[in-house]
Amino acid sequence: MVTKWLITGGCGFIGRNLIRNLLEDGNNGIRVLDNLSVGSRDDLNRVCDFKESSPETMSISHLSAQGVELIVGDILDEQLALDVAEHMDVIVHLAANTGVTPSVENPRMDCVTNVLGTLNYLEAARIKNVGRFVFASSGAPAGECEPPIHEELPPHPVSPYGASKLAGEGYCSAYAKTFDVDTVALRFSNVYGPLSTKKDSVVAKFIKLALEGKPLEIFGDGTQTRDFIHIDDLIRAVRQAGSIEGIGGETFQIATANETSIDEIVQMLTRLFQQLPEKRNVTVQYSASRQGDVKRNFSDTSKAGKMLGWRPEISLYDGLEKTINWFVKTQTGGVGVF
Template sequence: MEEILITGTTGFIGNHLVSALNKNYKIFGISKNKIKSSKNFYSHNLDITKSNIILKNHFSKIIHMAAYSDVNYCNLNPTKCYELNVNSTLKMLEIARKKDSSFIFLSSSHVYGNPKKLPIAEIDPCHPFTHYASSKKMSEILCETYSKTYDLDIRVARIFSVYGPSSSKSNLVFNIINQMIHDSKVKLGNVSPKRDFIFIDDVINGLIQIINSKKRGFQVYNLGSGKSISIEELVKTCFNIHNKNPKLISSKEKRRKNEISDICANISKMKSDFNWKPKISLKKGLEITYNSYI
């Protein structure tokens, strides 16, 4: 059984990905949070920003997910953001270089910034304007440089607005549903921006295709639904599922500076390379997510 290394195994995507991969791989998991080992999954609790990682195993693949993903936290703590998000990528790339492992890096649609045309493709320019987005783009540049310098097979997955059960508290859909369940109102920032929402199961299915790919060199893939809706429409869909009508409040103090007005993924590369497309509709995905929290 192939041995693979995964960082960030206790995160939202990490939890789901480990469950999907441990049937076919022996997983060496790294996380700063404690988690029990299980069949084909060996958990190691360490902070990769502070530890010198010396690994004897030979890993066919390294999947790097460890990162601060809360945009507001990263803006308030830029030093911590770059220490984890960029320096840990460099450390993992060094391990990939020494072990000649293929490398899969989880990036974000945030790297695009405010796109000039939609849907946005992998070859379109990136203009990040938050610390989180910049840290992801800097890591992508490291990935491309390592791939070209050392002839490594490196694949980058740019994840759009993923949601689903067991998400982090900073996740927008979790925030909406949590307020719906526990309050008579839902208080958000600007509700007019549009986002490309994709259910966690579709992201995991896409990641498995990328992880198992035989494509050589440096590759970048968008993982989104290919559609965008406004946050206001998202809230209304959630209200319909909730079968109640809480008051929606758009609060000025919650609005982000330099908000992206609209973003939508061009997913033609995922379709052509892997015959992949999302299967879970937004309504169905929100129903599953809502029911997991009540």
């Protein structure tokens, strides 16, 4: 039987990697809901052929035939959420304000998009009886605390983004307990990998700057730490969360459990860029730390190991190498090379 996935924010970095992976199986139909504020039709087209539809022309038979359908719209449109959720087996809710900086600049926008947008899709899951709801959360709800972060730590968000993602986790828990909706919240750490060209996260930004011959800008002194996960490992976790029984209402840290400083990332990138056929020298420039950024961050992933049967497999060095190769190939016209 074909599993029908509704992916909000499916034109973005994580969404397209998920689509690419689902299509490799040949047993999945995919509906994408995206307002194209970040991702585009061309971006989606890099990973699949798709049919664009409206709520009036959507077709379940297209999904049952393992097709991909794009509906352009906003997660704040309540009626649209109900329409697109009809007949779906799994909702993966990725569309969001995705960063700390925009949330500091405009906390209301961040709250409306991330809290009400999530509520709309939880409501859609409840009313349309969707079997599973996977929510893209982040390490940000935990906030400033002594790492490793784990699911039972009291959350202390530092940024509005952390607060809005925490609210999303809260609603997921409430919908599981009150309405029996099978929700799973995944707290993604810092994700990197192919298709991240539009991302402003550390690895993507550093690779783009290094390829342009520009200095890598480090906010703060470079000793701040993060937990970097390769997209392929993360996608396996999303798929497990979308299918395993008996995990409704749970939250999981999806990370590598390794703590890496920004300086260490720079050292690895410097080595890898030196090994390229066209060697590149990496230079750095330090600026003031950003508001809302935490000093140390890495996660304990043992709960995901036990309940999802999931473990990260790609080392940071190998993952960075793959990612640099992807960026280089893409830059030289190798569209779609992974």
